[in-house]
Amino acid sequence: MDSNGSGQITxxxxxxxxxxxxYKKMGYWDAxxxxxxxxxxxLFRLTPQPGVDPEEAxxxxxxxxxxxTWTVVWTDRLTAAELYRAKAYRVDLVPNxxxxxxxxxxxxxxxxxxxxxxxxxxxxxxxxxxxGNVFGFKAVKALRLEDMRxxxxxxxxxxxxxxxxxxxxxRLDKFGRPILGATVKPKLGLSGRNYGRVVYEAxxxxxxxxxxxxxxxxxxxxHWRDRFLYSMEAVNRASATTGEVKGHYLNxxxxxxxxxxxxxxxxxxxxxxxVMIDLVIGYTAIQSMAKWARDNSMILHxxxxxxxxxxxxxxxxxxxxxxxxxxxMAGVDHIHAGTIVGKLExxxxxxxxxxxxxxxxxxxxxxxRGIFFEQPWASxxxxxxxxxxxxxxxxxxxxxxxxxxxVVLQFGGGTIGHPMGVQAGATANRVALEAMIMARNEGRDxxxxxxxxxxxxxxxxxxxxxxxxxxxxxxxNYASTDTPDFVPTTTGSI
Amino acid sequence: MSDTENKxxxxxxxxxxxxxxxxxIQDVLxxxxxxxxxxxxxxxxxxxxxxxxxxxxxxxQLDLTAGNPSMHMSFTGNPGTGKTTVAMxxxxxxxxxxxxRQGHLVAVTxxxxxxxxIGHTAPKTREVLKKAMGGVLFIDEAxxxxxxxxxxxxxxESIEILLQVMENQRDxxxxxxxxxxxxxxxxxxxxPGMSSRIAHHIDFPNYNPTELVQIAKLMLAESNxxxxxxxxDVFAQYVVKRMEMPNFANARSIRNALDRARLRQANRLxxxxxxxxxxxxxxxxxxxxxxxSRIFSDGVDDNSEDGE
Amino acid sequence: xxxxxxxxxxxxxxSFLPDLTDEQISAQIKWAxxxxxxxxxxxxDDPHPRNTYWEMFGLPMFDLKDPAAILMEIxxxxxxxxxxxxRVMAFNSTxxxxxxxxxxxxxxxxxxxxxxxxxQEGQGREIRYGFHAYATDxxxxxxx
Numbered sequence: 001m002d003s004n005g006s007g008q009i010t011x012x013x014x015x016x017x018x019x020x021x022x023y024k025k026m027g028y029w030d031a032x033x034x035x036x037x038x039x040x041x042x043l044f045r046l047t048p049q050p051g052v053d054p055e056e057a058x059x060x061x062x063x064x065x066x067x068x069t070w071t072v073v074w075t076d077r078l079t080a081a082e083l084y085r086a087k088a089y090r091v092d093l094v095p096n097x098x099x100x101x102x103x104x105x106x107x108x109x110x111x112x113x114x115x116x117x118x119x120x121x122x123x124x125x126x127x128x129x130x131x132g133n134v135f136g137f138k139a140v141k142a143l144r145l146e147d148m149r150x151x152x153x154x155x156x157x158x159x160x161x162x163x164x165x166x167x168x169x170x171r172l173d174k175f176g177r178p179i180l181g182a183t184v185k186p187k188l189g190l191s192g193r194n195y196g197r198v199v200y201e202a203x204x205x206x207x208x209x210x211x212x213x214x215x216x217x218x219x220x221x222x223h224w225r226d227r228f229l230y231s232m233e234a235v236n237r238a239s240a241t242t243g244e245v246k247g248h249y250l251n252x253x254x255x256x257x258x259x260x261x262x263x264x265x266x267x268x269x270x271x272x273x274x275v276m277i278d279l280v281i282g283y284t285a286i287q288s289m290a291k292w293a294r295d296n297s298m299i300l301h302x303x304x305x306x307x308x309x310x311x312x313x314x315x316x317x318x319x320x321x322x323x324x325x326x327x328x329m330a331g332v333d334h335i336h337a338g339t340i341v342g343k344l345e346x347x348x349x350x351x352x353x354x355x356x357x358x359x360x361x362x363x364x365x366x367x368x369r370g371i372f373f374e375q376p377w378a379s380x381x382x383x384x385x386x387x388x389x390x391x392x393x394x395x396x397x398x399x400x401x402x403x404x405x406x407v408v409l410q411f412g413g414g415t416i417g418h419p420m421g422v423q424a425g426a427t428a429n430r431v432a433l434e435a436m437i438m439a440r441n442e443g444r445d446x447x448x449x450x451x452x453x454x455x456x457x458x459x460x461x462x463x464x465x466x467x468x469x470x471x472x473x474x475x476x477n478y479a480s481t482d483t484p485d486f487v488p489t490t491t492g493s494i
Numbered sequence: 495m496s497d498t499e500n501k502x503x504x505x506x507x508x509x510x511x512x513x514x515x516x517x518x519i520q521d522v523l524x525x526x527x528x529x530x531x532x533x534x535x536x537x538x539x540x541x542x543x544x545x546x547x548x549x550x551x552x553x554x555q556l557d558l559t560a561g562n563p564s565m566h567m568s569f570t571g572n573p574g575t576g577k578t579t580v581a582m583x584x585x586x587x588x589x590x591x592x593x594x595r596q597g598h599l600v601a602v603t604x605x606x607x608x609x610x611x612i613g614h615t616a617p618k619t620r621e622v623l624k625k626a627m628g629g630v631l632f633i634d635e636a637x638x639x640x641x642x643x644x645x646x647x648x649x650x651e652s653i654e655i656l657l658q659v660m661e662n663q664r665d666x667x668x669x670x671x672x673x674x675x676x677x678x679x680x681x682x683x684x685x686p687g688m689s690s691r692i693a694h695h696i697d698f699p700n701y702n703p704t705e706l707v708q709i710a711k712l713m714l715a716e717s718n719x720x721x722x723x724x725x726x727d728v729f730a731q732y733v734v735k736r737m738e739m740p741n742f743a744n745a746r747s748i749r750n751a752l753d754r755a756r757l758r759q760a761n762r763l764x765x766x767x768x769x770x771x772x773x774x775x776x777x778x779x780x781x782x783x784x785x786x787s788r789i790f791s792d793g794v795d796d797n798s799e800d801g802e
Numbered sequence: 803x804x805x806x807x808x809x810x811x812x813x814x815x816x817s818f819l820p821d822l823t824d825e826q827i828s829a830q831i832k833w834a835x836x837x838x839x840x841x842x843x844x845x846x847d848d849p850h851p852r853n854t855y856w857e858m859f860g861l862p863m864f865d866l867k868d869p870a871a872i873l874m875e876i877x878x879x880x881x882x883x884x885x886x887x888x889r890v891m892a893f894n895s896t897x898x899x900x901x902x903x904x905x906x907x908x909x910x911x912x913x914x915x916x917x918x919x920x921x922q923e924g925q926g927r928e929i930r931y932g933f934h935a936y937a938t939d940x941x942x943x944x945x946x
Contacts, residue, residue, distance in 0.1 A: 166899060166901045169901065170902075173851065173854070173905075175891075175901075175905045176815045176892075176902075176903055176904040176905060176906075177815050204806050204807075205806075205807060206806075206812065225926075229927055229928075229929070232931075233929070236919055236931040236933075239917075239919075240916070240917045240919040240933050241804060241805050241806045241916065241917075242804075242811070243804075243811040243812065243813055243849045243850070243851050243917055244812055244851055245851045269928060271930070361897070361898040379898075423807065427818065431818045431819065434815060434816050434817075434818050434819050435819060437815060438815075438816055438819065438826070438830070441830050441833035441904075442826075442830070442833070443832075460819075460820060461818075463807075
């Protein structure tokens with residue numbers, strides 16, 4: 001049987017004879033393939049079934065995520081099949097897996113897809129190919145989409161963030177410091193009137209934003225119009241008494257697009273600067289809302305509700321960095337991306353990688369942070385990451401150090417749980433933040449002097465003193481499940 | 495614990511050498527010696543100023559406050575005597591001894607400071623002052639700021655703003671006024687306010703012929719050239735002749751003469767095609783390269799009006 | 803009198819902290835200069851949250867080395883407009899930013915009456931809100 005170096009059958013009659021032949025031989029494996037600049041590249045973490053050759057498993061993933069089915073079809077010969085076939089071109093053993101370790105062998109499989117395989121501006125189409133069928137595929141025991149390289153030509157077909165970090169700051173008139181937010185708690189049960197009280201106190205006390213939680217939609221205890229009306233009364237009262245632009249993320253998530261548009265239009269008519277959606281509404285709905293937000297000068301906040309079901313396990317699912325890329329393409333302005341120091345999952349290096357993907361104009365390869373590909377962002381705007389979940393004023397130096405300036409620091413419990421009340425909680429956070437930014441700009445070693453800087457600021461701010469005393473020892477030290485595969489090694493200098 | 499325990503008493507010893515080394519001031523003085531030929535009185539003054547600042551720094555460490563000494567200066571002398579170069583080194587010294595924060599030099603003339611119409615001068619002068627803050631403002635031919643023959647000249651406005659800043663923001667910048675000695679003297683006579691704010695008057699003497707030849711050799715070495723022995727003899731004669739001519743500008747005239755010699759050398763080498771050239775050929779300026787100057791044939795400077 | 807916890811307008815980076823001393827202002831400007839940002843001074847007597855265009859006190863200052871130069875201008879602005887809001891801004895011209903990178907208030911009116919909220923009732927309980935700076939009842943230049 002004629003075949004080339006990669007094992008692909010080159011004789012056409014042989015290749016298209018009815019029956020079943022291995023994917024590798026069908027042309028889905030090509031070790032010599034050099035990806036074109038316009039190719040979409042997907043990197044999978046692959047755990048083959050016992051006894052399955054990793055190259056064959058990679059070829060199978062390439063096949064099932066592009067043109068192949070389980071058997072040979074003659075209709076391939078009516079197409080430019082060679083072009084449309086995805087090509088697995090590289091398989092690397094994942095460090096610290098396989099023989100001699102406690103983990104069964106895993107492989108990084110690189111697969112290239114021709115641009116012709118994708119519809120312009122459609123995350124749904126992109127994902128239907130890349131993650132459509134292959135995750136249930138029998139030949140692989142587990143599969144995780146780790147990273148993607150999106151060609152500039154393809155990125156240019158997406159709108160990208162409706163507003164972006166820069167324009168958001170200009171609209172809010174807030175520069176040179178992280179934005180402060182808080183999620184209204186309890187998540188469920190407050191009436192509209194009581195809900196607005198929390199919004200008002202928090203914003204007047206010094207926060208820039210408050211937020212609906214992901215599961216606040218239009219329940220019996222508070223229908224959406226009531227929430228919107230009371231929240232906007234609170235937002236505007238707070239704006240008047242501070243002279244600042246304030247906002248509340250009004251969650252417009254609903255059962256149909258029509259209902260979401262209706263709610264978003266109402267938020268707009270009340271003068272809100274921002275609306276919010278949940279990741280669970282789906283990629284197409286997100287893209288529709290991003291378009292609506294761009295058309296209506298609104299900031300679009302995305303809560304990543306549900307992502308933990310498929311991003312957390314290391315061997316199966318989708319890495320959050322890929323979701324970050326898709327959401328930047330889909331066009332959201334805010335996305336929850338981890339806190340490093342808070343209560344939710346997130347290895348520091350991994351989280352910083354997500355932030356890089358959301359905020360930089362160009363990503364260089366950074367294996368330590370899990371960024372496998374160089375990625376120019378083709379002037380798609382930058383997404384503001386949101387750090388939310390178990391953070392408080394006493395961690396301000398760490399938050400500023402790890403997360404930087406372009407981030408929303410979201411203190412829910414850390415505001416509303418303050419012993420002196422919501423307003424005092426908000427003030428504590430704002431004073432802590434301003435003191436830390438001032439110290440950073442003065443060139444101080446604010447990460448190490450952090451507690452001292454906060455203590456000093458608390459001398460003229462009783463609410464901050466109370467916050468520091470209340471939460472002084474609260475940390476969440478659990479091992480992360482999603483950790484880097486590559487750690488920097490110190491090489492001896494020559 | 496007594497209040498004075500940690501403060502050095504009058505008997506405590508201070509390591510002046512340590513502070514001197516730390517400031518790396520010797521580097522600057524060495525460079526000054528290596529880069530600038532002659533100028534002995536100038537170098538002496540600079541050493542004195544450096545000593546003053548160093549001692550002042552020591553005194554400050556012992557809380558012996560005396561207020562910052564004024565450091566505004568005037569550099570007088572003919573063109574090409576090294577005023578700008580010394581000003582740059584001065585900025586460096588002032589920076590190393592903590593007198594100015596950034597140590598950069600902003601060199602300007604009247605045109606940068608004085609405007610053409612009402613309301614133009616103040617912003618222009620302030621703009622220049624702002625750029626120079628933290629460093630040294632070098633005003634070349636400063637006397638042009640003052641034109642007594644023209645009553646409505648805006649220069650006076652600029653001088654007024656300069657005086658204000660020189661007095662009130664001594665910590666923020668040092669002003670050096672430069673120009674011909676005689677005109678500067680007249681300028682100070684008519685502007686006593688300015689004169690009283692200048693702490694150091696430094697006069698830059700003309701170079702003598704030996705120094706000028708040394709300068710030439712230094713300049714050539716910096717650009718990987720050298721003179722043959724015969725060329726050096728011829729150049730010494732050239733220098734004496736050139737010094738007697740109008741528009742002689744010390745080191746600047748030397749640089750111009752060398753530039754022309756390089757041109758002639760290139761021509762000479764180009765015309766000698768047909769033989770192999772060595773690296774030495776490419777580096778060496780020969781006597782001929784100077785002898786072709788019109789100074790030797792017509793007794794006029796190569797740059798004189800009728801041209802070569 | 804404004805009733806928020808600070809008792810004053812809270813726009814800008816450091817409004818929740820005690821007024822910045824000249825030394826603290828210089829340190830902030832040093833940070834801006836170290837990033838090669840152009841610093842500018844702006845003033846207004848209208849604290850409306852969407853009053854984007856405060857008056858420029860001269861053009862943004864480019865190519866400066868030392869904070870003293872900018873502090874000199876700030877003091878000049880304070881002398882000229884002692885009862886106005888004056889803010890310092892820094893502009894980052896890097897590709898992908900091209901926008902302010904800092905903004906903080908360095909001067910305020912002695913008395914800050916703040917803003918009122920106006921409401922226009924519509925159908926279905928809908929309300930249109932408006933902000934109104936009390937000071938703007940008076941003509942420009944006589945507000946504080």
